Amino acid sequence: MTLPPSPEGALTEAMAxxxxxxxxxxxxxxxxxDEAHLLPEEARSISARQPAMRRASGAARWIAHRLLxxxxxxxxxxxxxxxxxxxxPDGIIGSLAHDDDMAVAAVARVxxxxxxxxxxxxAQALPDDISAIVATGADRTGAADRLLAGRILFCAKEAVYKAAYPLDREILGYEDIAVDLDAGRATTKTGRKVRLAYCVAPRVVVLAFVGE
Ligand SMILES: CC(C)(COP(=O)(O)OP(=O)(O)OC[C@H]1O[C@@H](n2cnc3c(N)ncnc32)[C@H](O)[C@@H]1OP(=O)(O)O)[C@@H](O)C(=O)NCCC(=O)NCCS
Incomplete structure (x- = not known):
């Protein structure tokens, strides 16, 4: 009998x-x-955060340490x-994220x-009141799953912000990022063009990247 993949196994495949x-x-x-996975310098850098956030940050860094x-x-x-x-580290780019249960990381050489x-x-519908804050008339969700379109858009804007911030040092709001999911592109109010790729199962993950 073949066992179904674990949530981590399925998400690892979907992200790859x-x-x-x-x-x-x-x-x-x-x-x-998972807080125990923080190296001393990392723990010092988030010492003021709540225990749940420290655990999430530790889990994300456990992944990143292994990827590196x-x-x-x-x-x-x-x-x-x-x-x-x-x-x-020099010559490396990357990003971290966590929801209540799962941490993710992405790294690459520059x-x-x-x-x-x-x-x-x-992978759940985004509440209407949050959707109203996140979505603008400039966004295009195209063929995305209708139930999840708002959630994917939310996830995309956060991923775009994390990709754009190290380059532009601009704090962006949801209204400052226009997303086209079918085209796999987003543009920030500073003119930064960001590419997008996403999966929805077993969780919604968006990868945003600047460059070719
Ligand atoms: C970056 C931000 C959107 C992350 O959202 P979040 O829901 O708090 O947390 P996530 O789990 O998605 O991501 C957390 C990780 O984002 C990364 N991150 C935080 N600020 C970042 C920034 N300015 N640039 C790049 N990455 C950043 C960190 O690695 C963090 O993990 P860590 O605390 O373990 O180090 C949020 O912290 C923030 O700075 N918001 C201000 C701007 C904003 O909200 N605009 C609307 C969205 S576009």
Missing amino acids: AIAPPGVRTGCRLIGDA ADIGIGNVAIPRAPSGAPTW GRIVSLGIDVEP
């Missing part, structure tokens, strides 16, 4: 299928003791800068892609 060449992704169900080790970069800290953005963003969300 949407990642552009050279971008490595991973996920981890957040565990009660896979490309030969071992035992390197990814502290959180005062802006909130993670600080990557190359044709010069910045990355990722976000993860449960």
Whole structure:
């Protein structure tokens, strides 16, 4: 008998299928003791955060440490800068995200892609009041699953923000990002063009990337 894939196994496959060449992704169900995966410099950089956030940050960094080790970069800290953005080793770009249960990370060597963003969300409809804040007339959700379109849009805007911030240092609101899901593109109010790829099962994950 073949067992169904675990939530982590299914999401690992789904993310690998949407990642552009050279971008490595991973996920981890957040565990009660995941704060222990923070390296000392990382723990210091988020010392003021709530325990649940520290666990989520520890889970995300556990993934990122492994992804970096896979490309030969071992035992390197990814502290959180005062802006909130993670600080990557020289020559590396990446992004982290967590929902209540799952953490995800994406990393790559700087190359044709010069910045990355990722976000993860449960595969559930976005409440109407939040949709009203997130969606604008400039957004196009096209052929996306109708139930999940608002959630994908929300996830896309957060991923775009994380990819754009390290380049532009601009704080953006939802209204500052126009998304076209079918085209796999977004544009920020600063004119930054960002590419998008997404999956919806077993969770909504959007990868945003700047470059070719
Ligand atoms: C970046 C932001 C959108 C993340 O949203 P969130 O729901 O709090 O958390 P997520 O799980 O999706 O992502 C958290 C990760 O984002 C990353 N992050 C935070 N600020 C970032 C920034 N300015 N640039 C890039 N990445 C950032 C961090 O790695 C963080 O993980 P960590 O705390 O473990 O280091 C939010 O923290 C923020 O800065 N918001 C202000 C602007 C905004 O909300 N605009 C509307 C959306 S476009």
